[in-house]
Amino acid sequence: MTYRQIKEYDAEKVTLSCGPASYVSVPDFYTGKSIFLTGVTGFLGKVFLEKLLFSCKDIENIYILIREKKGKTPLQRIEELFNKPLFSRLKGKDPQCVKKVTPIIGDLSEPGLGISKADEETLLEKVSVVFHVAANVQFHKELKEIINTNVGGTKYVLQLCQRMKEIKAFIHVSTAYCNTDQKVLEERVYPPPAELSEVLKFLQQPQHDNKKRIKEFFKHQPNSYTFAKALAETYIAENCGHVPTIIIRPSIISASLKEPLPGWLDTWNGATGLITASYNGANRVLLGEGSNILDLIPVDFVANLAIVAAARCSSFSSLKVYNCCSSGCNPLTLKQLINHMNHVEFDKNVSIIFTNNKPSLSTLTFFLQTTPSFTADMFLRVTGKSPRYMKIQSKLTMVQKALSYFTSHSWVMKADNSRKLYASLSIQDRQTFPCDPMDIDWKQYITIYIEGINQFLMKKLV
Template identity: 85%
Template sequence: MTYRQINEFDAEKFTAAAVPTSYVSVPDFYAGKSIFITGGTGFLGKVFLEKLLYSCKDVETVYILIREKKGKTPQQRVEDLFNKPIFSRLKQKDSQCMKKVTAIIGDLSEPGLGISKDDEELLLQKVSVVFHVAANVQFYKEFKEIINTNVGGTKYVLQLCQRIKDIKAFVHISTAYCHTDQKVLEERIYPPPAELSEVLKFLQQPQHDKKQIKELFKKQPNSYTFAKALAETYIAENCGRVPTIIIRPSIISASLKEPLPGWVDSWNGATGLITASYNGANRVLLGEGGNFLDLIPVDFVANLAIVAAAKCTSSLKVYNCCSSGCNPLTLKQLVSHMNNVGFDKNVSIIFTNNKASLSTLTFFLQTTPSFTADMFLRVTGKSPRYMKIQSKLTIARNALNFFTCHSWVMKADNSRRLYASLSLHDRHTFPCDPTDIDWKKYITIYIEGINQFLMKKRS
């Protein structure tokens, strides 16, 4: 089935319905409630925390799970967090906002999240909404560590939710790539790639090689997506009475508007590869120019999570936070938009489906010029740097090869229906419909954000 056929079949344009008189606004839902967030110090977590405090000003307390760090108190860790530029507009609006945030010392990979009995009792009595944002996002981290953090941590968070006195919503941030065997990803629960009991039994073995792990993965590209798929299954089978939401973002990228246009603080995802391609360090990609690159701005993910919790019902609901099903961006279009960012740019990428060709082209177009440039630097008494860049680029590109050489259509019908059901004010405050993204403008914002926040260039 082609993209056009899929789009015509059931990806209709959603229009906002009349808001009922009993409608409760998103900020009003959070008024007087306390929230617990894991991963509040990560890329998505910081955007989420800032937006929640900025747009839901009457939230009572936000508890964030933070690992213990020698030499710093929990309060000092919170102060360090709020000193980042991402919180500047919030502090201008509310200079006392930090007082609403309380650090909970713990560790996602430890039973019971490693939190103290007193803190656990506090959460059980005070919290109404839980956002599980934290995860180990390194694709090729040690297998057991990934399972312990991304599956075990999810288990511990859900167990906490099941004991919370007045739980209104549990929101789990998954990934759209946890079911890569599906060419069209629907907003529903899929069978797991393996039984969790089978995986745990496998981990008890004294030794396991890469071949055994690959066999266990089946069609999963890496341990991160594999663990996320298992975590979804665990939630579906064990959420019980807890009102639960699973949100599946695709490739989370720089913010579109909030809290700062183009804000990004990590080279993960597509950011590193986009930067290298824009600056000429990368000239070759595995895949076809017509393949979809499913980017989603980080503020859209944060907004959808906040809104979904506010409108949560008793049944398990899945929301894909993706763009390819309703507003697709191809790799070729991405390159074209890059060339619109600067007048002096001529970004040119060669696409190939052949790994041997990828290696050959990389050698002639990237490795050889980098080696030559480093030789020149050495001769002139300067430190070489271009081969080091190529080494890092190779690692990043290898991690993304699977995603650039495949293409998926990720439906976002539930997400768009949810957005359309909001009042005009809530839709303006919490934008999260992917059809509103103008890719040409966004890629400019993205690259300018990379330059400003990661490469520290001044305009």
């Protein structure tokens, strides 16, 4: 048997053993239910919203947490959201789907999410599934602000869940990089890098920007984002109580593989900026080794896994963790990534020098990137055109600084729970909600990724 045949055979066995009457499909689970979704204006949040409405058509309502914006009403912001390209297939299938989306005015960093009493009562009465996707994703944000949003916001969402009358599942989206001291990441909650109570006490002090003290808190954490996410996981594990709870840990979220559009993305975050710069020749040097694993996961796989996990959450007796990662079963090395880039176009020649030596990185960057960019800008000035190459290098420097820790280290992130969950689904559900990293053909995917960058970020016609 091929791998795909084995998976289909396993799925048939699960369906038969459960019996046709006992197996509840994922779309059927969501029938008549109301959802509360945070982070809907973010990259992943948009895909969540589109997929829930497209594939779970009998959902009752989706309440979305959204901040007030000057000059625009909440309904105008929703209309603006639905005018984006990723909602085109949904509107073609169900033009009235927008009526199922209800804005809840609030802010993740505010106590109680800053929502009105009336909206709170609506959520407590009607919502049964909560997807907490919102987060401050800036790596080096001031610690007090990011703790307030990523830990405090998680606390407020969980407290709301604990008061919901019909709560069936609380899904918290974390990150696989909140435990970077683990070379092999299991699907469980690890001890926190610091006690949350100590961190909060420190942040209340006048000198809460003491870099030495913050470094002591971080230990092996590379930045404030991963640190805050680790603390949020611990808070959930210690306080979820009776609420059926799931933690989803995606690795580096990248362009969609298939849905809602192949290669869709709307952000330069993650690996996208570095991949673009390397593909276009602006980046020639990377800190790390070619054998290091770059753990990419398509954005549609993350949304699908979370949606499926919520539908199966009622069968769990305790908190469940799912790593949404590729390195444990279908790894992609940096060298393989470069090789796949060279197959996107016939005459492409992407060449990257890898080094673990920071002084060498600086020297190579100066001669291979800075000097040619400066020379090119001089030529543009002479010909009466605006310089642009040094500006690109300046932005690239910030990207390299943010990602150097991740390119210079390598991890294996297991996804056994995630793959077992996927294997337990019916064939129809597996076709509707693909999320097994083994199904990613990296050579094909990198082509889709590059084409998506050109189409949706570079605004090129492909």
